[in-house]
Amino acid sequence: MGVVWFLPFFLALIFNRRQAKLIAIACVPAGLSVVAWSALMVWSVTGKAAEKYLPKRVKARLETGG
Template sequence: MDMLNQWIATFSNTWQEADWVFLVLFGLFFFAVWFLPSLLALLFNRRHLGKIALLNVPAGFSVIAWGALIVWAVTGKLGEKLAAKARLKPVS
């Protein structure tokens, strides 16, 4: 327990002594990781970008939901490819 308290105190002191450049860069990095599924959906030009972006805000609190959004953003057109291969009508 003492080791945990020492680590928390060290982290707190380091965070308080950080300069504004570090804080801005950390904030940009944090939001880039939080909204990574939306950025990937934008990059891959997904049809469901709006839905992914909307669900991205609460999904950031859950690693499982955040990971599912990343999978959705990256493999969005996979369903259409599989449906074409099976000669089925794609689900939208």
């Protein structure tokens, strides 16, 4: 059961390393809600995919931090 509870965290380690710590913290209460747990699943697997489709100017802005 613990593996399923923290599945978003394990997927975040693969797909969304930047926010894996936040996702791990959010897994604790989200395991009690199917909606919240599902949202974490989406968040954990879309980390790099979202950045892949951003326009070049937005990517450059994110990389420079401004």
